[in-house]
Amino acid sequence: MEIHMALSKPIAPESLHDAPDIGQHYVECATENCNKNCQYYCNPCHRPMCEQCREEHFKNQATKNHEVVQYRQRTYQLPVEKCKDHPTKDIDMLCDECQVLLCSKCATANHRGHILTDLEAFYSERCKRCLEEIYKIHKYFLPTTQNLQKEIKEDATEIKIVLKDMRKIMKTEAETLKSLVDEMLSKNLEEADKVEESLIELLQSQDKTYSGYTSYLNDFIKELHGYLSPNDSLKLIIIAAKNLETQPIPDTSKPVLPIFTAGQYSKEVVSKLLGNIQISNTNPENRKIKPKEAVSIHLKPTVKQTKPSAEKQKLILSSSVTKIREFRVPAVGSACHLSMGKSGRLWVSDLWANLAEIDIEGNLLQKIRISFLGDNNGYHTVTRGGDLVYKDSNKKCIRRVTTDNKVIEFLKLGSWKPLSIYASLINGDILVGMKKNGKAKITRYRETGKEIQNILRETEGQELYRNPHYITENINGDICTSDIGKRAVVVVNKPGQRMFSYTGQNTEFHPYGICTDVLGHILVCDYDKWALFNSVHLLHQDGQFLCYVLTKEQGVQNPTSVCVDDENNLYVGHRDTNIVTVYKYLQ
Structure with missing residues (x-):
């Protein structure tokens, strides 16, 4: 028998519905005296349960209509926060018009007719938003950035090979006309070294850019994890949505390789005989970044905001x-x-x-x-x-x-x-x-x-x-x-x-x-x-x-x-x- 446990680890799954929770842990069934692994979650009760207890839950007349979902698709429970104006009441609503957190008494007293959002649904949505962003980083941003860095290393290897071949051509030409080319050979070799140094410096600069971006992605993951902590739950609610979006991957350009033009054997045109390195006027080609739309991410529906019923x-x-x-x-x-x-x-x-x-x-x-x-x-x-x-x-x-x-x-x-x-x-x-x-x-x-x-x-x-x-x-x-x-x-x-x-x-x-x-x-x-x-x-x-x-x-x-x-x-x-x-x- 295949047993599905609520085991979480930071991997990149095939879809967000399959994505595990972040933070490695095992969850047991919350039913008293039942120590089986949790597979399901009752959203109204906020209770994890095993398959057997789920069946009992549906047989109970009081809970037969409850929404029981896979544990990974659960609604996240809102941390309890007491209202300052009504200490016996929990904060459970957000006034969309006033942008303040409310309890039920606040809503009826001062916000009648305003558009109210269920805070638990809003909080759960923000938690899922963080998980979605972490998932996209693991599934798209990190791998794409790593592929770009790999491409840079391949470009550097290609540059070395191309310039090495050019040197061979230069030396072959110089051997034939040794008496004429010593001075020009020295000049051309120096020019080749400068081109290589310039291109390698460019690639090293690009590599540093993506290394810095990788550091930012790792820091942003930690920041998003922090918002998921119950201690910082209110920060997740009040933080601007744009601050939960990952910054785009920096654009870089591929190096334009030099072209060596061979010269003609003539004393008068010795520089042409040995040829010279040319830098193309072609505009650099931007590196191809895989479109984010290509990543399959199944999003949960957004929180529906409605007026009181x-x-x-x-x-x-x-x-x-x-x-x-x-x-x-x-x-x-x-x-x-x-x-x-x-x-x-x-x-x-x-x-x-x-x-x-x-x-x-x-x-x-x-x-x-x-x-x-x-x-x-x-x-x-x-x-x-x-x-x-x-x-x-x-x-x-x-x-x-x-x-x-x-x-x-x-x-x-x-x-x-x-x-x-x-x-x-x-x-x-x-x-x-x-x-x-x-x-x-x-x-x-x-x-x-x-x-x-x-x-x-x-x-x-x-x-x-x-x-x-x-x-x-x-x-x-x-x-x-x-x-x-x-x-x-x-x-x-x-x-x-x-x-x-x-x-x-x-x-x-x-x-x-x-x-x-x-x-x-x-x-x-x-x-x-x-x-x-x-x-x-x-x-x-x-x-x-x-x-x-x-x-x-x-x-x-x-x-x-x-x-x-x-x-x-x-x-x-x-x-x-x-x-x-x-x-x-x-x-």
Whole structure:
């Protein structure tokens, strides 16, 4: 059995997610009477734990929804600092507008309405920033600088060889015309020595420059380590971000080698006979420094700064649902799936391989004709950066359409056929539902395309999915899936453990489009081609049925897609028409 221990050492790993903590130590499980090696970390509890204790943690009703991550991906705990004005309260917030540290009483008393940042998240982000910078130094700056110094030594060797060859030519010429060349030979040799001395002095100067830069990098590493110390934690918070950036590598130029021109044998032109050393007028060529972008560094998402959630807490379900407007989507025959983009833009797909992007007024912005026949699955999504991502069932891959309209193959799925896809707004991860040989799973990828998780079975070995054709993610990180094969909404937590399955309120439940809102509600379409139970269900995030938001009595026919915009408006798309209807259901 392979045992993963929280062992740290200053090496340069393949990616930051794989990077160990700096400072060599072993961490034991924090559970009482358990001395096993730590593999995981509960962020809400700030507790390291082994694999067995993690399983017990999830079984506990009080902690089953806690976020438990790999130890190296943990949230760093904020050192306790008491508020001077309220000694019983801990400092746990940063007022972005006033740039002061606060406790909860300070925030409500003097900073109401200001933008506040969770200090623990901010501190953890700065700790990770230091680790990222250390990682870049080990992975990029130090090796690149060492390579440049190696190149300087090679240049010095080449200069010596070239000048040695030139001397041989000079001496050969001089032997033939010994009586004529003694004086000129002496002069040329002296000139060659001066050129060599000048070039070597230049290279020695460059070498000293990079030696000094290497010393600076080592000192900067120590400085960054110092900021990670709990004793200096506040320095890390208040220090300017630019002071955490490594200074660029100094530029140097390669030496321009001299050229020797052989002379002609003639008494009158003795200087030409022996030749002379020439310094080229060519501008020095800068040494090639490997671009920093070539280093693969997976960064954690930045701390999101939001105003206090008083406005969110005021939102409740409205006693009645109000239709705000409806519009037809040009260039598509139906609205089988909706993906909300930036600035109110919306991507809509139909059954006939058409994808259309519209603006907030319903005007067509662009149209894409995909290479496979459209279907009734949630086969496209929009990333945090605004890129459209969609499946290609024929090629068994995922394609990305960048903001400058370039289509690239983003993920290859091998023999698995993609069904559905969703881009997380929490961390940017890509969730893909897929099938192969009667089996189904959901795979999580980083924004870079690195596969990091497969969700296939429950802990008891039972298969979680049969046909996961629509996916979304809730505000607590739960993955919510409409599985038409199981005729259920299957919800698992972030580690992939099943939380619940919702099978509807009638004997026939056909889950289609699914989304979540700012309160953690789950909204799912119940589409029946016989129009018996067409409706939109509203669930609590724990799986409890709350109400029918929309039913066929309210004019809803064949709903297959839903999404919620930034104004908490509900968009509903239909299988048999290109009309999208917008409702207000929260107040």
